[in-house]
Each structure stands twice: as C-alpha cells, then as structure tokens.
Amino acid sequence: MTSKTYDFIIVGNGALGNAIALSLSEKGKGQKIAMIGPRERPGCASLAAGAMLNAFAELEYGSLDHETPRKKFDAAVEAANLWPAHLEKINAKSGISPVTIKEGTQLVSNACASDLDDLNFKAIIDYMDEYNEPYSELDPKEIEGIAPEPQARPMRAVLLEREGSVASRHLFNAYDSFFAKTENVDLIDKFVEKINIKGKNKQLITNDGDVYEAPHIILASGVHTQKMIDQVGLTAKIPRLFYGIGTSIILKSNTEIPSKVFRTPNRGLACGIYVVPYEDNYCYVGATNFVCPWPIAEPRITSVHSLLESAMEQVNTSFYKGHIHKIIVGYRPTTLDTFPLIGETSCEGLWITTGTKRDGFHMSPKIGAEIASAIFERTTPLNNIFKPERNLIVTMNKEEAIEKSVLHLLSSGYQHELRLPKSNWNQMLIDALRRSVEEAYDKAGFSDESFGIPPEMIDMYRYGHAKENLENMGVT
Numbered sequence: 001m002t003s004k005t006y007d008f009i010i011v012g013n014g015a016l017g018n019a020i021a022l023s024l025s026e027k028g029k030g031q032k033i034a035m036i037g038p039r040e041r042p043g044c045a046s047l048a049a050g051a052m053l054n055a056f057a058e059l060e061y062g063s064l065d066h067e068t069p070r071k072k073f074d075a076a077v078e079a080a081n082l083w084p085a086h087l088e089k090i091n092a093k094s095g096i097s098p099v100t101i102k103e104g105t106q107l108v109s110n111a112c113a114s115d116l117d118d119l120n121f122k123a124i125i126d127y128m129d130e131y132n133e134p135y136s137e138l139d140p141k142e143i144e145g146i147a148p149e150p151q152a153r154p155m156r157a158v159l160l161e162r163e164g165s166v167a168s169r170h171l172f173n174a175y176d177s178f179f180a181k182t183e184n185v186d187l188i189d190k191f192v193e194k195i196n197i198k199g200k201n202k203q204l205i206t207n208d209g210d211v212y213e214a215p216h217i218i219l220a221s222g223v224h225t226q227k228m229i230d231q232v233g234l235t236a237k238i239p240r241l242f243y244g245i246g247t248s249i250i251l252k253s254n255t256e257i258p259s260k261v262f263r264t265p266n267r268g269l270a271c272g273i274y275v276v277p278y279e280d281n282y283c284y285v286g287a288t289n290f291v292c293p294w295p296i297a298e299p300r301i302t303s304v305h306s307l308l309e310s311a312m313e314q315v316n317t318s319f320y321k322g323h324i325h326k327i328i329v330g331y332r333p334t335t336l337d338t339f340p341l342i343g344e345t346s347c348e349g350l351w352i353t354t355g356t357k358r359d360g361f362h363m364s365p366k367i368g369a370e371i372a373s374a375i376f377e378r379t380t381p382l383n384n385i386f387k388p389e390r391n392l393i394v395t396m397n398k399e400e401a402i403e404k405s406v407l408h409l410l411s412s413g414y415q416h417e418l419r420l421p422k423s424n425w426n427q428m429l430i431d432a433l434r435r436s437v438e439e440a441y442d443k444a445g446f447s448d449e450s451f452g453i454p455p456e457m458i459d460m461y462r463y464g465h466a467k468e469n470l471e472n473m474g475v476t
C-alpha cells in the first residue's frame, strides 16, 4: 500500500473531470493535481455522448419561463463561446491530430411524433430571435445526406450556424495525451472505492488499497458520484442521482451521410432523433433515454429498435444496407429535480460536479472554469444556484407539471408507433394518461400543490425512489 498527497484530487475522468483538471492546472501552476479514473472509462456518459455542442437546439417549449433554467441556459451559451479556445489549448500540446468542431446543426421539424415537436421547434426559433443567435432557413430538400420516407420528410429546417459537434473519443485521446505532458497533473488509472472525511483531512482509497489525500477533492464521477455522497453521509441533503440510461448506435453507411449534425428538437421524455457525422461515412445515431435507480449495462431491444427505425424512416431510407458498427449505452447523471450539482459541500474542500444530464459534454469547459475560479479566487460557481446541498429546484406547480407530463407521454407514444382508432380515442388516451400521472402523484405521498414533478421523473416518484429525498427537502 502506498500513500500520496496532492493539492487537488479529481475523482472521475469524464468530460467534467478533464475540463476541471485543465482549468486547475492552468490556475495552479505550482500545485499538484491528480485525476483518478480508469483509463477505459466504464460507464462513462461522455464517451457515450453524441457530443453535440448544442445550447439553443436543446431548448424546449417553456424551457426559459423560470429564472433558474434561464441562468443555466445562459451558462450554456457561455460554454459555447469557450469551446474554440478550450480545444486550441488541448491541440497545442496533445501531439495527436487536432480535435475540431464540426460546425452547424440542421434542426428539422417533421410529423413523426406529436405536436409537442411543433411547440419545441417554434420555441427554439423564438429563443434564437430573443438572443440574436444567428441561424438561417434551409430548404429541407437541399439537406445533403438525407433521404427520409415521404411521410417522414422534414417540413421545415433551420441551420444553427454556431452549434456543432466534436468526436468524443478523439477528444478523450487528446486529453490523455495533453495531461501526459502536463507537469502538474497525474492521471491515475484506478477506481476510487472509498472516501473518508475526517475534518480537513480527506482520504481516498483506490481499488488496489492505495491511499490518496488532498485538502480539496472534487467528485466528478458522473452518476457514480452518488456512492461517494452516501459514504460521506450527505445523502439526505443532496438531490439523489439517477441513471438516465441512453442508447446510441454507430452506423457505417453505404451512402452519403449528413455533413453536419441533423436533428429534431427534443421529444417527449428524450432527445428526439439525431445523427452526428464522423469520418468515412460513419455516423452516430442517438439517443434514447429512460431514468432508472440502477444501471442497466446492456441495450434494451426497444431502444435499438426505435433508433434503427427512426434512422431509416426519418433520416435516410438507404441506411437499411448500412452496418451496425457499435451499440453504446451510457448513463446521463440525472438528479431528482433534473438540475446539476455544482459547488462545494458543507464539508470544506469537498466539491461535487455532476447531474449534468443531457448537456454535460457541452457545459464541461464552463464548469471547469467555474470550479477553478471558485477554488483560486473564492467566487461562487454558477452563483451557487446549483450548490449540491439544496432543496429541490421547482419550476412548475403540480397542475402545470401534470399537463406537461401528459404532453411528453403522448409524444413518447407517437415516437413509438402509436396509432389510434378513428373514434374519439385521442381524448380517451389523454384522459387515461392524465389519470396515470395523477396516480403517480398520489403514490409519491405529498400534497403540496406548488410542487410539480419533472416529466422524466414521474416513475421515480410513482415507485417510491424519491421518498427519502422528499422527506428531507421540505416537500410535504
């Protein structure tokens, strides 16, 4: 057993861990930093991500009605501005082929899901107008690399000029090479088994029994951070993390693929269908989402089925003769209120950065910069809005949230081939969905009418997984 001391230790080597390590290494030139995480990165969301650098394209109808999501969105806009310089630093030192942003996101509206798509598409346009974000109308027929089925053809399309993508594996190879040449950062290819906190003394024990100590420890191990939150006794004070299980597929197409990200708006309970282009006609098709209290490492049949079907119907019918190169499963770190956990805990020097759900890859340079400033300049990261020990953030009352959940469930049904008899079934279905959502509220066991459950969390409340948090966070 060996024992080693650092100034800063980051637990986790995903997008957040790496971005934090980079920012800390810049600000703390004479300080020793370690990032602990297995080089193969099992269960890493960042490696499973499409790695779209999307801020506006991620918005939904009503997304910015409340000030907290608006502040989060403003940070996402700032993150977009940080990416070019972030990559420049990595490329200048990594010694491997430069990581570049494939610029442009082609956002389309088709009629393959419910009219929630129309609301979300319009909301994105309206928000881009409000923020003076550049975009241009596209003739859907002019989009290269698509050949959807006639009934799935896009009726409207816009190009978001400044929102693109990077190849996540390439970026991680570049990060690994970058840190191998960075004097004040050690990459430790291990897994943290245990965290011990005794006053200012913080100790990590890795899978081989070695001990690492530092006055500052930053927990950035994605959804797995929950285990360490439990070990340090903060379970009751921090919104619980769930596995936002996402499946994606890497295809090798026999025909041309879109040259830029091609995507729909987010759809009920998930992120719609999208294609991220890679080299040599390989492309990433994403992504499904279901929230679960435990990991499920193997892809669900329904997830793969719906991705392949959507890709062939809505993107390119010629994909039928393409090849499946890889199926990937990753865990979006998703908190009970769906907002991130970013900041210092009540245990001085113990920091948490996770809960980034669907946009953590994009947000990573911003979160890295915020944490480094907080540590070195005593600023408050993202104004402490997402400090880990907090009550649940509530953005909707019960009635609004029930309405939203019904819209999401309906959209999810239409994404999965829902077809109704032509005799007033639409209203009957809406009524049934509403009853099912109301039943989840009843089972959740709180009566506070001002508290609305985010749609993707309904089942976590229905099946009792939220109970412990609710009892400790003032929801009655």
Ligand SMILES: Cc1cc2nc3c(=O)[nH]c(=O)nc-3n(C[C@H](O)[C@H](O)[C@H](O)COP(=O)(O)OP(=O)(O)OC[C@H]3O[C@@H](n4cnc5c(N)ncnc54)[C@H](O)[C@@H]3O)c2cc1C
Pocket (backbone or CB within 6 Å): 011, 012, 013, 014, 015, 016, 017, 036, 037, 038, 040, 041, 042, 043, 044, 045, 046, 047, 048, 049, 050, 051, 052, 053, 054, 190, 191, 192, 193, 220, 221, 222, 223, 224, 225, 244, 245, 246, 247, 248, 286, 287, 288, 329, 330, 331, 332, 333, 353, 354, 355, 356, 357, 358, 359, 360, 361, 362, 363
């Ligand atoms: C299918 C899918 C598609 C997505 N698409 C996008 C997208 O297009 N754009 C976007 O911005 N975001 C996207 N996301 C979300 C994004 O991936 C996450 O928000 C973000 O990557 C989380 O990064 P992280 O560093 O916090 O966690 P992770 O990426 O999960 O990294 C955590 C790391 O910690 C390591 N680790 C775990 N436990 C320990 C331990 N005990 N000790 C040491 N190391 C440990 C893991 O091996 C892993 O490498 C997507 C997610 C999924 C699943």
